[in-house]
Amino acid sequence: MNSKITSVTFGGIGGQGVLTASELCSWAALYAGYHVKKSEVHGMAQRGGSVESHVRFGKRVFSPLVPTGGADVLVCFYQEEHPRLSVFLKKDGIDLIGYLDKVTQAVANPRGVNTCLVGVLSAKLSIKEEHWMKAIETVFKNKGVEENKKVFLDGRKMGQP
Amino acid sequence: MAKKDKLNQALLSGNEALAQGAYEASLRVAYAYPGTPSTEILEVLSGYPEVDAQWSVNEKVAFEVALGAATAGARSLFACKHVGLNVAMDPLMTASYTGILAGFVIVVCDDPGMHSSQNEQDTRWVALYSKMPMLEPASPAEAREFVKEAFAMSERFDTPVMLRMTTRISHTKENVAVGERKVPETLVFERNAPKYVMVPGHAYQRHIFVEQRLVKLAALAEKTRLNKIEKGDSKLGFVVSGVTYQYVKENYPDASYLKLGMTYPFCDEKIRQFAKSVKKLVVVEELDPFIEDHIKTLGVKAAAKDPSFRIGELTPELIPDVVAGKAKVEQRSVKRKPRLCPECPHWASFAALKKLDAYVAGDIGCCTLACLPPMSALHSCVCMGAGVTFHEGWRKAAPDKPIVGVLGDSTFVHSGITGLINAVYNKCKGVILILDNSTTAMTGGQQHPGTGLTIRNEPTKKLILEDVCRACGADHVDVVDPKNLEEFRAMLEKRVNEDALSVIISRHPCKLIKR
Numbered sequence: 082m083n084s085k086i087t088s089v090t091f092g093g094i095g096g097q098g099v100l101t102a103s104e105l106c107s108w109a110a111l112y113a114g115y116h117v118k119k120s121e122v123h124g125m126a127q128r129g130g131s132v133e134s135h136v137r138f139g140k141r142v143f144s145p146l147v148p149t150g151g152a153d154v155l156v157c158f159y160q161e162e163h164p165r166l167s168v169f170l171k172k173d174g175i176d177l178i179g180y181l182d183k184v185t186q187a188v189a190n191p192r193g194v195n196t197c198l199v200g201v202l203s204a205k206l207s208i209k210e211e212h213w214m215k216a217i218e219t220v221f222k223n224k225g226v227e228e229n230k231k232v233f234l235d236g237r238k239m240g241q242p
Numbered sequence: 243m244a245k246k247d248k249l250n251q252a253l254l255s256g257n258e259a260l261a262q263g264a265y266e267a268s269l270r271v272a273y274a275y276p277g278t279p280s281t282e283i284l285e286v287l288s289g290y291p292e293v294d295a296q297w298s299v300n301e302k303v304a305f306e307v308a309l310g311a312a313t314a315g316a317r318s319l320f321a322c323k324h325v326g327l328n329v330a331m332d333p334l335m336t337a338s339y340t341g342i343l344a345g346f347v348i349v350v351c352d353d354p355g356m357h358s359s360q361n362e363q364d365t366r367w368v369a370l371y372s373k374m375p376m377l378e379p380a381s382p383a384e385a386r387e388f389v390k391e392a393f394a395m396s397e398r399f400d401t402p403v404m405l406r407m408t409t410r411i412s413h414t415k416e417n418v419a420v421g422e423r424k425v426p427e428t429l430v431f432e433r434n435a436p437k438y439v440m441v442p443g444h445a446y447q448r449h450i451f452v453e454q455r456l457v458k459l460a461a462l463a464e465k466t467r468l469n470k471i472e473k474g475d476s477k478l479g480f481v482v483s484g485v486t487y488q489y490v491k492e493n494y495p496d497a498s499y500l501k502l503g504m505t506y507p508f509c510d511e512k513i514r515q516f517a518k519s520v521k522k523l524v525v526v527e528e529l530d531p532f533i534e535d536h537i538k539t540l541g542v543k544a545a546a547k548d549p550s551f552r553i554g555e556l557t558p559e560l561i562p563d564v565v566a567g568k569a570k571v572e573q574r575s576v577k578r579k580p581r582l583c584p585e586c587p588h589w590a591s592f593a594a595l596k597k598l599d600a601y602v603a604g605d606i607g608c609c610t611l612a613c614l615p616p617m618s619a620l621h622s623c624v625c626m627g628a629g630v631t632f633h634e635g636w637r638k639a640a641p642d643k644p645i646v647g648v649l650g651d652s653t654f655v656h657s658g659i660t661g662l663i664n665a666v667y668n669k670c671k672g673v674i675l676i677l678d679n680s681t682t683a684m685t686g687g688q689q690h691p692g693t694g695l696t697i698r699n700e701p702t703k704k705l706i707l708e709d710v711c712r713a714c715g716a717d718h719v720d721v722v723d724p725k726n727l728e729e730f731r732a733m734l735e736k737r738v739n740e741d742a743l744s745v746i747i748s749r750h751p752c753k754l755i756k757r
Binding site: 094095104107108111116117118119120121122128129130131142143144145146147148149150151161162164165 | 251253255357358381409410413414415416417485487488489491492495557558559576577578579580581582583608611684
């Protein structure tokens with residue numbers, strides 16, 4: 082497998098904003114100048130079923146899917162989904178499950194959990210803060226850009242070593 | 243409209259990129275019925291004022307209107323999911339004979355792995371069966387380019403062109419360069435009976451044309467840049483198409499590739515040449531052995547997957563086993579199953595059916611989810627409209643059972659009405675339950691004739707379902723809100739025990755409708 086590609090697996094259940102989280106990550110990578118591929122599921126799976134989204138970026142990405150054992154970071158939004166999703170994580174990959182409770186407690190509006198966890202993720206990836214900010218502006222357009230920037234930065238702080 | 247960065251790059255899904263490419267290729271009309279994974283194509287196209295986009299009643303209708311527009315001079319696009327193409331097969335087969343005036347592209351999105359479908363048919367066979375060319379992009383960026391090629395090819399060869407996507411192309415996003423729209427050419431619409439009136443004498447002549455066209459298209463397949471040889475290590479060469487290219491390339495970056503972007507008709511000479519240039523040739527493809535079977539007819543020796551891999555989608559980690567010819571190791575899915583939303587009105591409807599201990603002939607849509615525990619109250623699902631027709635079949639075969647047919651509002655309009663007329667005409671008794679949540683819910687809440695709004699949310703004449711049912715000749719037509727549990731149960735029980743054909747419209751809007 083190409084070692085220069087960064088792979089992130091996002092997972093949870095329908096309605097948690099999993100696809101918005103992976104969308105943020107994809108735009109940030111695009112703004113940072115990378116080739117990005119993001120896979121997602123629509124339709125039936127969104128009816129409360131497992132939702133999985135993969136983001137891969139680098140110079141040139143082939144597979145839009147992260148192979149099992151190929152994720153540099155795992156971002157899981159739902160505890161019960163974690164065992165299933167952890168097969169994607171590399172042996173030395175970073176698992177953000179430890180942040181899930183912290184983030185849930187820190188965020189006043191439950192709808193901000195996904196953006197806050199993306200903030201944690203941002204601290205683990207080599208994409209500059211300005212690209213994340215631009216990604217937030219793109220994805221949220223006129224709806225809650227400032228609130229999302231705030232919870233993102235809270236998460237980013239939490240994620241720093 | 244696509245969001246762009248300063249390099250004119252946007253993060254687009256395959257469906258969005260395809261819509262963007264079609265728009266740039268001076269598309270004028272686009273018709274479809276929603277269906278995962280194809281739905282977003284029309285949703286994006288409806289955002290362009292230059293494109294006449296519509297949700298049609300069903301795929302057959304959408305196909306015919308689009309073909310009509312193409313034969314009268316407007317570049318047209320029809321989009322559907324794989325099973326939607328089955329509904330449009332009647333006009334499709336003869337569209338191959340009539341050809342077009344302006345470009346006509348048939349977009350079909352297959353769903354290997356059945357993320358949201360009732361089967362995993364491989365629609366590449368339709369290209370072979372209908373003798374029409376098929377293009378297969380391997381990424382969203384290619385979807386934008388290929389649809390432009392498809393329109394040009396359509397006009398050059400007087401043929402509809404099929405463009406096949408799969409879920410992993412439709413719903414993958416990547417950087418896509420965005421361009422400007424070309425101004426549509428003006429083509430003169432003229433009567434041309436020998437070309438468009440397919441009576442036997444005319445059709446015979448057109449069949450001659452179709453066979454000649456296929457020979458010309460095969461010559462094009464040898465030259466087109468869509469079929470690309472990537473020279474690498476000569477020990478190992480792969481023949482691939484679609485997303486499979488990406489998975490194999492991920493695993494074997496140094497091998498040689500014949501990447502087929504045009505998968506029908508085949509580029510036989512290119513395949514032979516490529517086979518000669520490598521020591522070991524392997525075909526890797528999802529679902530059916532479409533390329534594999536053809537290569538065998540050429541007498542070219544190629545390794546291919548074990549038949550067990552014809553089932554389900556491929557993923558990057560499966561590729562080494564596929565290449566080694568190993569059998570698939572079936573793994574139990576531990577994925578959480580989808581379910582009806584907590585506030586869904588269908589819960590109440592199915593609770594009443596369960597209490598009745600009914601045999602429920604079901605249909606496609608959110609209602610299908612009622613088959614799962616704890617409800618387990620839906621007992622068939624084959625295709626759209628079959629909630630009505632299975633009901634009739636079951637009644638004929640098992641008249642003593644409490645049988646109820648169930649389908650949604652969008653599905654009833656799609657293909658339930660004909661079944662209802664059939665039941666009336668053939669003196670079938672029983673109960674058809676239309677679960678009217680006033681939207682096409684499962685695919686994300688699209689409009690349909692019963693909502694009174696178009697794809698652009700503009701008001702239009704609203705189809706009144708109860709009037710339709712009465713006009714079809716149902717003995718009783720009642721409209722009840724299922725959230726009024728007792729009233730609903732009483733009505734259902736009463737109608738089931740009568741010697742009449744009744745329609746009960748269980749009406750309560752879906753909670754997810756965007757207002």
